[in-house]
Amino acid sequence: MITLDTIIGVGSGISHALDQLSLALFTTTAPSGSFAFILLAIYLLFAKIDDQARRRLDHYLVIPIAVALVGLIASTNHLGKPANSLYVLTGVGRSPLSNEVLASVVFAGCAWIRWLLGYSSRPMKRFKPLLLVVAAFSGVIQIWFTSSAYSIPTVVSWNLAFTQVNQVLAAAMGGSMLAACTLAATKDAHSRSFEKALVAIAAAACVAAIVSQSLQYIKMETLSSGLLSSVASIAPFYPICIAVSGAIAFGSIVLCSLSLRKNDLVTRRSGIVSCALMLGAIFIIRFGFYALYTTAGI
Amino acid sequence: MANNGTSPLPKSWPIPNEAVLGYALYLVINATSLWGGVFPFFPADFHTEQTTFAFEITQSISFLAAFLATAIGAYRYPQFLRRSLIVAGGVPLSVGAFCLIAALYLPVFKMAFVVAGGILLGVGGAGFSFAWQRYFAAEEPEAGNFYLLSGALIAPVIFFCLYVVPIAVRVYLVPLIMVPLCGLCAVLSTRRIDFSQSQFEDVPREHPRVYLRVIQDHWRSALAVGALGFASGMVRAGAISDISMGDATNIASMIGTGVAAGLMLGLWMHRTYAIDSERVFLVLFPIAAICLLAFPLVPANHLFVMAGIVYMIFTFAFTVMLLQCAQISRDRGVNQGFVFGFFGSIVYTFQNVGFIFGYASHMALPVSVDDSFATALAGTFVLALALYFVRGGARTNDVSASVFRPDDVEFRAMKSAAQNPPESRKDAEPDETSTSAVKPARKNAEIQEKPDQQSLPLERSVEPLLDEPSHGDAPKARDRISLRCKELQERYRLTNRETEIMEAIVRGNSVARIAEIFFISENTVRTHSKHIYRKLDVHRRQDIINMIDKMC
Structure with a gap:
């Protein structure tokens, strides 16, 4: 039954989600970019690739880095003015937001420097792999801090284990497709097993994410706040978001799989389209997540 | 490219x-x-x-x-x-x-x-x-x-x-x-x-x-x-x-x-x-x-x-x-x-x-x-x-006759006319290092190649080879060689400078002479020559001369 409370709740939810579009973009792209970088770093460190293909992949690492940077830049929209950019870091250690920003900046910085060094004419046979490991590790930290930034005790709808799990799974979904897209962009014939593994990771993460998001919504139906008897009523469209997001994500995976099956590798076009679809799917669910914002007082 | x-x-x-x-x-x-x-x-x-x-x-x-x-x-x-x-x-x-x-x-x-x-x-x-x-x-x-x-x-x-x-x-x-x-x-x-x-x-x-x-x-x-x-x-x-x-x-x-x-x-x-x-x-x-x-x-x-x-x-x-x-x-x-x-x-x-x-x-x-x-x-x-x-300031130094335009008020130096009557003009010495097949034109070009003694802008110093060009325009051709060089320029996308040097090459000038005419170093002449040869897909100056001769 639609009550006044429901209308006010839904309006509040959508309004909050719209206000946080930049953060929705950040939490879509930054963790996906980091995850993709980690996967590609593993590939570069352990797979047998010829020098030319390795060099070209080194250059194309700019793709996941750029995706992560777009999100990081978008997230600063709510800072307001340049002076606030550094002041946001003064809370490192005690503020989840500061930790999240610092981790993102450190990852972006390490990955950026590593990418620039990929163009050096000097081989740097020890330093480049070392920096790659450091950048990948900082990517792991970035995903951890980004996903745990929303475990805020006063926000009852977010202070659930599902929040962090969903974020990590979204990173896995987006990162796998982004990694596949990056490999496709190089136009080199990369390891078919690795590309299959990327698709498998995306598929597994997608299934797990749908389950986790559904469980989260069921849990929220049992939670209440100061004004709402059921916290879930603030975003009754969340199940639709789960369904639409899941469908688009699966479409992305199917497209990628078909390309792999037909051409023995992911083509550039299917890589781009799959990646765009997957990131779009993640954005939809992130939008729904921000619409769920409910403090103990509301 | x-x-x-x-x-x-x-x-x-x-x-x-x-x-x-x-x-x-x-x-x-x-x-x-x-x-x-x-x-x-x-x-x-x-x-x-x-x-x-x-x-x-x-x-x-x-x-x-x-x-x-x-x-x-x-x-x-x-x-x-x-x-x-x-x-x-x-x-x-x-x-x-x-x-x-x-x-x-x-x-x-x-x-x-x-x-x-x-x-x-x-x-x-x-x-x-x-x-x-x-x-x-x-x-x-x-x-x-x-x-x-x-x-x-x-x-x-x-x-x-x-x-x-x-x-x-x-x-x-x-x-x-x-x-x-x-x-x-x-x-x-x-x-x-x-x-x-x-x-x-x-x-x-x-x-x-x-x-x-x-x-x-x-x-x-x-x-x-x-x-x-x-x-x-x-x-x-x-x-x-x-x-x-x-x-x-x-x-x-x-x-x-x-x-x-x-x-x-x-x-x-x-x-x-x-x-x-x-x-x-x-x-x-x-x-x-x-x-x-x-x-x-x-x-x-x-x-x-x-x-x-x-x-x-x-x-x-x-x-x-x-x-x-x-x-x-x-x-x-x-x-x-x-x-x-x-x-x-x-x-x-x-x-x-x-x-x-x-x-x-x-x-x-x-x-x-x-x-x-x-x-x-x-x-x-x-x-x-x-x-x-x-626009040229208030320059009053002598200029060659060819730059006078129809309605210009002309003042031709009375002193230079008295000191250099036309019959006393000497022929230029032939260039001993050139090997052009275009011998009659070469001798004619030698006389005209002598750079103007009064420091005129670069374009005017090669005026005997080519007509007075306007600012930056391609030089106007005076004879068959110039015309054919222009055609080659159009066909092979040579720059104006490359065309000028190619024409100087065809007219039998040595590298040293070309450097002197254009106020550039000999190394620069060789660089331009390399570009010309590459664009024309030839290996010797004689090949360029043959190309010019074959053009109708």
Whole structure:
């Protein structure tokens, strides 16, 4: 039954989600970019690739880095003015937001420097792999801090284990497709097993994410706040978001799989389209997540 | 780049290559780093009149000093410029930007950081400027011009995209992302430079007359752009007290760059044309003069429009100047650091003088007197002075008969006619080192090749070979050889200089003689010859002569 409370709740939810579009973009792209970088770093460190293909992949690492940077830049929209950019870091250690920003900046910085060094004419046979490991590790930290930034005790709808799990799974979904897209962009014939593994990771993460998001919504139906008897009523469209997001994500995976099956590798076009679809799917669910914002007082 | 009649567009077109992208980034960095361009991105309370003036004067003086030092250094120590230009540009640019950011957070040391930032940004901006100019000058003419113009065309797009970036991080983007990326593109482009070209191998102190000739032939061009720079400097002074003027000039400079590049590229797609700074100045002079004269008449809140137009005109002329500098380096085998440094020193001297004059008149004039009158008067005066020199000044030295036009009032020197009656003229000595098959023409050419004794502009010194060309136009042919050389030029996309040298080769001149005629080094002649042989797909001068003979 639609009550006044429901209308006010839904309006509040959508309004909050719209206000946080930049953060929705950040939490879509930054963790996906980091995850993709980690996967590609593993590939570069352990797979047998010829020098030319390795060099070209080194250059194309700019793709996941750029995706992560777009999100990081978008997230600063709510800072307001340049002076606030550094002041946001003064809370490192005690503020989840500061930790999240610092981790993102450190990852972006390490990955950026590593990418620039990929163009050096000097081989740097020890330093480049070392920096790659450091950048990948900082990517792991970035995903951890980004996903745990929303475990805020006063926000009852977010202070659930599902929040962090969903974020990590979204990173896995987006990162796998982004990694596949990056490999496709190089136009080199990369390891078919690795590309299959990327698709498998995306598929597994997608299934797990749908389950986790559904469980989260069921849990929220049992939670209440100061004004709402059921916290879930603030975003009754969340199940639709789960369904639409899941469908688009699966479409992305199917497209990628078909390309792999037909051409023995992911083509550039299917890589781009799959990646765009997957990131779009993640954005939809992130939008729904921000619409769920409910403090103990509301 | 392909030749032999095929399109000059690179294979990756329309996707920009690293040279195009890197140069576009450099122009955006320039717009945001120099002349306080980044100031709009800082809070309003940051850019006080004192801060803005301190930054702009230190940055502009250090920029000019870097140009002067490079011009002198390129002449005395040319090999030095081959190293570390990109690092010399990139590091100060990044550190300078961080100095400005530090000024934001440490207000106690604000002025010190602003001054340090200004100096570093000036030096860094100049370093990157030279690095890119070196690259474009080293490329084939069509490739170099295409990449430069394409970069200038997409720079405004990148600049305006910056306004989409949240203001909180806009100031950080320049030193952290754009400068390293620009530096990377510069490194990758520099790797493609052929440093065995004469413009890099040349030792200027061994050919001082070549460099002196460059100054003699092109100081008017530099003066023309400098006059527009003076006007732009005064406009910049107005921006100290009026932020909207600063915004307008930044935006106008980007638009001017894009418009200049777009127009030239668009014309190039469909037409063959030649351009130089003097000609562009003659076209732009009326517009600039009208804008300056309109300053006192325009309401104060609309002054930024006039300021923007003046700056746009300057940027347009400056873009043409860059192309011309590269062409001079190629054609004459002259160190491009010297050429660009020479031009830039004059232009930026004028710009700085204009800036200081504009600021001084703002401070010195009584409040009741509108300083836009001073801007209008001084700016128009300098433009008019430049116009006077560009049009030839008041030269009364003798000129050859062929430059008289039908309605000119002629004064033929009575003294030279008495001392050199026609029957006493001697034949020139034959050139013993030439092996041309075109013997009758060779002897005739030998007589006519003797360079004019009174230092006329370069075009006139080869007047016996070719008819008097107008500014930058292809020389007009006088005989069968010239006509066929022109046909080859059209067919194989030779530049004007290459055509002139090819004709000199066909007429049987030795390398030494050609170098003497064109006031270039022998190494430069050999470089041009290599290009000619490659474009014509021949291996010897006799092959060119045979090609000419076979043409009907």
